[in-house]
Amino acid sequence: MKRLGVLLSGRGSNFQAIARNVAQGRIEAEIGVVISNRPEAPGLALARELGLTAVAIPSRGLDRESYDRLLLEELAKHNVDLICLAGYMRLLSATFVRAYPLRILNIHPSLLPAFPGLDAQHQAVSHGVKFSGCTVHFVDEQLDAGPIILQAVVPVLDADTPDTLSARILAEEHRIYSEAVSIVLAGKFRLDGRRIVTS
Numbered sequence: 001m002k003r004l005g006v007l008l009s010g011r012g013s014n015f016q017a018i019a020r021n022v023a024q025g026r027i028e029a030e031i032g033v034v035i036s037n038r039p040e041a042p043g044l045a046l047a048r049e050l051g052l053t054a055v056a057i058p059s060r061g062l063d064r065e066s067y068d069r070l071l072l073e074e075l076a077k078h079n080v081d082l083i084c085l086a087g088y089m090r091l092l093s094a095t096f097v098r099a100y101p102l103r104i105l106n107i108h109p110s111l112l113p114a115f116p117g118l119d120a121q122h123q124a125v126s127h128g129v130k131f132s133g134c135t136v137h138f139v140d141e142q143l144d145a146g147p148i149i150l151q152a153v154v155p156v157l158d159a160d161t162p163d164t165l166s167a168r169i170l171a172e173e174h175r176i177y178s179e180a181v182s183i184v185l186a187g188k189f190r191l192d193g194r195r196i197v198t199s
């Protein structure tokens with residue numbers, strides 16, 4: 001059985017959606033460990049409630065390389081095959097990314113490469129785009145930039161605020177993140193340049 005490692009910093013609703021799909025057998029894997037850089041993250045409490053191994057590794061005072069070394073040690077301890085970033089609000093070092101080639105996924109609440117970085121839904125509303133959505137992609141050494149696995153599109157309505165748009169996008173995030181995890185775990189893709197071709 002393949003093992004997932006989840007990294008999160010906050011609410012954890014994407015983690016929750018993945019955990020539900022694992023529990024219901026729609027994702028053929030087990031969750032080996034859930035790690036947060038924020039001990040008070042609601043997502044970490046949720047992991048504990050679900051009876052999963054939940055570990056807080058506070059990042060305060062540590063430089064990126066030292067912190068990521070701790071993360072790598074913890075993930076190795078739990079024999080993690082695939083890492084899912086689920087609202088993990090820290091950049092990963094090159095050392096970390098290179099340790100798990102094509103084995104780290106992230107979800108971002110925009111149609112990348114539009115609106116990378118923080119507050120993507122706010123960026124979309126203020127830019128005035130008519131459609132936005134979410135992207136599941138492999139993590140490389142740049143922010144929100146790795147090969148795209150799946151995207152989903154939602155309309156941006158005239159009355160939208162960043163909050164209403166976020167809610168519409170989030171429903172799609174919960175759907176496509178699990179789908180992408182299944183594709184990757186099953187090895188049903190190949191990399192062609194920077195295109196992910198699913199099979």
Ligand code: GRF
Nearest residue numbers: 011012013014087107108109
């Ligand atoms: C989501 O919008 C995700 O796309 C972004 O951070 C948010 C995390 O939400 N990377 P949650 O913690 O999964 O509820």
